[in-house]
Amino acid sequence: MTILLFGIAKDIVGSPTLSVPTSSVTGKKIPKTVGELKTFLSGTYPELNKLSSMAVAVNHNYAEDHEVINSYDEIALIPPVSGG
Amino acid sequence: MDHRYTRQTQLKDFGPEGQQKLANSKVLVVGLGGLGLPVLQYLNAMGVGTLGLMDQDVVELHNLQRQVLYTEKDLGRLKLEVAHETLQSQNSTTHFKLHDTFLTRENALETIKQYDLVVDATDNFPTRYLINDACVILDKPFVYGALHGFEGHVSVFNYKNGPTYRCLYPNMPRPEEVPNCNENGVLGVVPGIIGTLQALEAVKLLTGVGEVLSGKLLLFDGLAQQFSKIGFKRNPLHSKVEALQDSYDPLDCSTVATITAEDFQSILGEDTMLLDVRTPDEFNENHLKEAINVPMDQLMVPKPVKSEKIYVICQSGQRSETAAVQLQKQYPDSTFISVLGGMNKMMTLIFP
Numbered sequence: 437m438t439i440l441l442f443g444i445a446k447d448i449v450g451s452p453t454l455s456v457p458t459s460s461v462t463g464k465k466i467p468k469t470v471g472e473l474k475t476f477l478s479g480t481y482p483e484l485n486k487l488s489s490m491a492v493a494v495n496h497n498y499a500e501d502h503e504v505i506n507s508y509d510e511i512a513l514i515p516p517v518s519g520g
Numbered sequence: 521m522d523h524r525y526t527r528q529t530q531l532k533d534f535g536p537e538g539q540q541k542l543a544n545s546k547v548l549v550v551g552l553g554g555l556g557l558p559v560l561q562y563l564n565a566m567g568v569g570t571l572g573l574m575d576q577d578v579v580e581l582h583n584l585q586r587q588v589l590y591t592e593k594d595l596g597r598l599k600l601e602v603a604h605e606t607l608q609s610q611n612s613t614t615h616f617k618l619h620d621t622f623l624t625r626e627n628a629l630e631t632i633k634q635y636d637l638v639v640d641a642t643d644n645f646p647t648r649y650l651i652n653d654a655c656v657i658l659d660k661p662f663v664y665g666a667l668h669g670f671e672g673h674v675s676v677f678n679y680k681n682g683p684t685y686r687c688l689y690p691n692m693p694r695p696e697e698v699p700n701c702n703e704n705g706v707l708g709v710v711p712g713i714i715g716t717l718q719a720l721e722a723v724k725l726l727t728g729v730g731e732v733l734s735g736k737l738l739l740f741d742g743l744a745q746q747f748s749k750i751g752f753k754r755n756p757l758h759s760k761v762e763a764l765q766d767s768y769d770p771l772d773c774s775t776v777a778t779i780t781a782e783d784f785q786s787i788l789g790e791d792t793m794l795l796d797v798r799t800p801d802e803f804n805e806n807h808l809k810e811a812i813n814v815p816m817d818q819l820m821v822p823k824p825v826k827s828e829k830i831y832v833i834c835q836s837g838q839r840s841e842t843a844a845v846q847l848q849k850q851y852p853d854s855t856f857i858s859v860l861g862g863m864n865k866m867m868t869l870i871f872p
Contacts, residue, residue, distance in 0.1 A: 498752035520643035
């Protein structure tokens, strides 16, 4: 599962995309919802956890935490930006 | 025969009707920085009848790489004045309303009420949330633009009962979560691109031409030269605003006393205790003679307090507010008062 990163999320991870394993070879629980994905990512990148307001898009649509994700979905993390 | 707007009125979908709608429109642009200037230059050139300009900053050297309306000759002058002069010479038929202030909880509703549309060209979260809430209360649409480094966001919020900013981002981030342009930096041309897109959305919304970017967040990635769009819906939980919040101060709900620069000037005297929380370099460049330099990283009250009231000043009024909150916690027996608009405003009062 590939995740596109924007704004401060891109800066935190240090790359514009991020790959999340979709099989359980790593022994970690595989995220099945948007909320689980957030928890999964904040395990690897604790800085992401600090973002109190972060939009997640699944297949180009805003998604709430309870929404189910699949390995073929295109996911984007879009934290708010403030510059002007 | 060709007239001023021929090249756009000859467009079948725009026509003289579109032009008339622009002429009848009133648009408020909040912020005269990297986003606000291209918005204003195009809306003014294209013939929007009434333009409101709002800002209280002065032109500084580090603005010039992205705020391309300003020149080296304008350094130290109020952005409001410089922008007004240039826009007036660009189009003498536009009616300009000048708001020599920042948008505040106190003036937001009264000001926005006078316009059909607001353009959010600010550089900070508190003002973005304030614009959102005021526009929702008054049922006005607003065109949003924001930047982060090489990226930008554009959307139109609260348009014909469409989604609002809070539907995307329900709550204001804490200041330490997301850096602003001053801390993070922005590539000069990116605000030009995003601001120009905001101008396009404003024109479409005002004239009814095309499809307004409502319910969609446009993401621009300058490094990959790529646009993408995210769809989102109005969320009844977050889109309902009955009244403005008590404070749009992001500092963990702490509030601090403030004083306008005008009032401060009138009480300023030998006995005034004034802490200037800017860096020693900034302080050496200019300061009020009553001021004691106490940089942000060494906040303290440096001498016995003669008066109960201690004033705090910085360049624009932001750091002094943070400092006053911290000092108030350290010294609960005194009252710390932040000077609104900071040295920028004081300088315009002392050297008009």
